[in-house]
Amino acid sequence: MGSIINIKLLKDLTAGFKPRQIIGVISEDLLKSYTNKNLIDKYDVYQHLMTFWNATMQDDCYLIADNGWKAELTNINKGKKEIILDCDLLPKTLVIDxxxxxxxxxxxxxxxxxxxxxxxxxxxxxxxxxxxxxxxxxxxxxxxxxxxxxxxxxxxxxxxxxxxxxxxxxxxxxxxxxxxxxxxxxxxxxxxxxxxxxKTLTEEEIKILVVDDKWMTTIEKDIKTELERISQGITRRIKELTERYETPLSKATEEVMALENKVFLHLEKMGFSWK
Missing domain, CATH: 1.10.287 (Helix Hairpins)
Known part of the structure; x- marks a missing residue:
């Protein structure tokens, strides 16, 4: 995954950085990684990144830009009797996991x-x-x-x-x-x-939890979802060809496997693991 998005760059972010510049850099890196890749539209992958950026990562980056790598619990149930503590940048679920x-x-x-x-x-x-x-x-x-x-x-x-x-x-x-x-x-x-x-989380632990467990896990999952969609599309296409040209099922299956292996080979070259 590190060959697609510069994880070190993300973990080296410090208070005062410009979030818009960072998304520009990592989105360009991602587009370059998927340029000239057969079967995969780089802009489909890019859209997954931007969707996550708009929904979550952008807010996280602004928090880091304002306060640095701080993970402090606050009451997210304000105005109500019950106090519920959590953290926008680093939700408790990540610490638990x-x-x-x-x-x-x-x-x-x-x-x-x-x-x-x-x-x-x-x-x-x-x-x-x-x-x-x-x-x-x-x-x-x-x-x-x-x-x-x-x-x-x-x-x-x-x-x-x-x-x-x-x-x-x-x-x-x-x-x-x-x-x-x-x-x-x-x-x-x-x-x-x-x-x-x-209370005892170190800055390094916070970086691992936010960058690795929160950001990269989500981005990787979204990209895998896109690749699974492509694989399913290939399978449907082969079935259509089988019905249209009465291709023997065994041959059609071989073609499906060959195309899927081609997709997975691209993934391995880019740092993904499919085990």
Missing amino acids: RFFKVDKKAIEQLEINKESITTQIEEMTEEHSAEDGYFAEMDKVSKVNVQKRLKEIHGDKKAKEEMGVLEAYLKLTDKLNVMKKEIESAISNLDEKVISRY
């Missing part, structure tokens, strides 16, 4: 567990809300109403099966509440870690 992957994965697993319990509750509710179901006469299936029904049938030996369903429902709702509290606690603990980490 680089430094707290284990914590993030643990929270994601808790969310999966919560969804599983929620699904079980929904399925049970649907199953027993039909006519003659144990929840059929309830205005609303809720923990309160289920507990109320349990009291009504307490001691009724004929209602043993119904009691089993109601108790199972309550166990699931209790598990769901516990899971929600665990998630809330895990998110709160992670947030504290992240806030603390911002």
